[in-house]
Amino acid sequence: MxxxxxxxxxxxxxxxxxxxxxxxxxxxxxxxxxxxxxxxxxxxxxxxxxxATRSEREGVELAVIGPGKAPTLMAQLKQKNITVRDTAPMDEPAIEALLQKGKVVGVLRLSDKFAENYTAMRPARIELWYDSAAEKGAQRREVEDVLQAYSSNVASARLLAHGVSPATLAPIEVQRYDTGTxxxxxxxxxxxxxxxxxxxxxxxxxxxxxxxxxxxxxxxxxxxxxxxxxxxxxxxxxxxxxxxxxxxxxxxxxxxxxxxxxxxxxxxxxxxxxxxxxxxxxxxxxxxxxxxxxxxxxxxxxxxxxxxxxxxxxxxxxxxxxxxxxxxxxxxxxxxxxxxxxxxxxxxxxxxxxxxxxxxxxxxxxxxxxxxxxxxxxxxxxxxxxxxxxxxxxxxxx
Structure with missing residues (x-):
């Protein structure tokens, strides 16, 4: 066969x-x-x-010039696990040199007239210095969120002091629900x-x-x-x-x-x-x-x-x-x-x-x-x- x-x-x-x-x-x-x-x-x-998780692992370190002028703000920063480093007064080149080292997410500088303007209910200037080229965008946004919340809290307290409800500035309340999985x-x-x-x-x-x-x-x-x-x-x-x-x-x-x-x-x-x-x-x-x-x-x-x-x-x-x-x-x-x-x-x-x-x-x-x-x-x-x-x-x- x-x-x-x-x-x-x-x-x-x-x-x-x-x-x-x-x-x-x-x-x-x-x-x-x-x-x-x-x-x-x-x-x-x-x-x-x-x-995305760097801020949780490494923390957020912020250099602050004149932290004693805004103790409430410093307390809110610390509540958000942001380490505040008390820094001596610096000029602009020194701030840029500090940011280039990459050890801090930014430099927060309170103006010399911060306390005076704050007491007189005038805009108190706070300078936030940061390096946009550094890979610390998420950490910087955490600092900006605290500053925004601090500003809103101060505005609400001032309105209440004048007998005005802060709710008048928010006629619409938006609630967001994300259904995405x-x-x-x-x-x-x-x-x-x-x-x-x-x-x-x-x-x-x-x-x-x-x-x-x-x-x-x-x-x-x-x-x-x-x-x-x-x-x-x-x-x-x-x-x-x-x-x-x-x-x-x-x-x-x-x-x-x-x-x-x-x-x-x-x-x-x-x-x-x-x-x-x-x-x-x-x-x-x-x-x-x-x-x-x-x-x-x-x-x-x-x-x-x-x-x-x-x-x-x-x-x-x-x-x-x-x-x-x-x-x-x-x-x-x-x-x-x-x-x-x-x-x-x-x-x-x-x-x-x-x-x-x-x-x-x-x-x-x-x-x-x-x-x-x-x-x-x-x-x-x-x-x-x-x-x-x-x-x-x-x-x-x-």
Missing amino acids: KPRLKPAFLTIFIKELRETLREKRTVGLLVLVTLMYPVMFGILMQQLIDR NASRSAGLIGGMLSMLFFPAFFCGMSAAVDSTAGERERRSLEVLMAQPARAWEIVTGKWLMAGTLAVAGLTLELILAHVVLSWIPLEELGMSWSLNWFDVTLVCIVAVPLALLAAALQIALAMNAKSFKEAQSVLSIVLLLPMLPGVVVSMMELKTSLWMYAVPMLSNQTLLREMSKGVEVGALPFLLTFISAALPVLVVVAFASWRMKSERYVLAV
């Missing part, structure tokens, strides 16, 4: 994949690029959290960053697609392959599956790493959260498989139509920008999420991940549309590439 032979496309797939994996530098570069974005994204978010705030802030997680689908298989088509044609090894007992669609399918495998692997790895990073970062420090679990990430990876296969199919088809290896690289480098266009257009036009977005490849994956990160119940239809929107064009593109492979003009690069 004769042993059962492998399908020709499977043999070509294994052969192409084996040759690609032999290129250690290329594979290493792909892995590096895939891992780089989630790591950089995690570092950026961690820096934002460090800046931590997850929705997270999606609003990092939604644009999440869209870049699908970029490996178009990058990881590009070099392999170019090398297995335009590259083999220039090396004349494609003629040897076409002389074998394999049909055109089998050759194209094998090469497409090889590039698609790399794209799927890179995309899946990036989504998993991004989930690990976002789950590890303490987003609650910024009033946000990452609501996806491993089951949700698995679903996102599954519906993203057709997107990676579509990217590989487009790259194979375009590289086949290029007349040289360099032309194929140039064309596909421009094509890398196309996946970002739908997301950029939607964000610039500030369009609300609609069902039609799930029918546009790449945009559907971005929209699905963004809505899931909000904690919204998405339903089965968006998953189905996201899968089909990329799966159907794959068949068309692979069929076109198979038809193109039959042409002698392609092999001869005419």
Whole structure:
């Protein structure tokens, strides 16, 4: 009994994949690029959290010139955990030099006539010196809030002393209720960053697609392959599956790493959260498989139509920008999420991940549309590439 032979496309797939994996530098570069974005994204978010919580960890230190002139103000500053440093009188260059050292958030200087003007119920000047280039914006706002509250309290006390209710200055009382959840705030802030997680689908298989088509044609090894007992669609399918495998692997790895990073970062420090679990990430990876296969199919088809290896690289480098266009257009036009977005490849994956990160119940239809929107064009593109492979003009690069 004769042993059962492998399908020709499977043999070509294994052969192409084996040759690609032999290129250690290329594979290493792909892995590096895939891992780089989630790591950089995690570092950026961690820096934002460090800046937001710096005042709680390090405290707020404020240099005050003439603190004895406003003891009530000094008491209010200390109640807000603001350390008041009694500082001797300084001129403007000395204040600038002190701020450049970065040890204090600002310098509060009370004018010489502060007590006189305060007693006479005239505006008492307080100077707040700060360095806007320093990363102490949140700490400075805490000081400004105390000054604003102190001014309001003094104004209310003076009105009461004259028999006027402070409520007359506030005819409208606004009460604010924020119904946004931590997850929705997270999606609003990092939604644009999440869209870049699908970029490996178009990058990881590009070099392999170019090398297995335009590259083999220039090396004349494609003629040897076409002389074998394999049909055109089998050759194209094998090469497409090889590039698609790399794209799927890179995309899946990036989504998993991004989930690990976002789950590890303490987003609650910024009033946000990452609501996806491993089951949700698995679903996102599954519906993203057709997107990676579509990217590989487009790259194979375009590289086949290029007349040289360099032309194929140039064309596909421009094509890398196309996946970002739908997301950029939607964000610039500030369009609300609609069902039609799930029918546009790449945009559907971005929209699905963004809505899931909000904690919204998405339903089965968006998953189905996201899968089909990329799966159907794959068949068309692979069929076109198979038809193109039959042409002698392609092999001869005419």
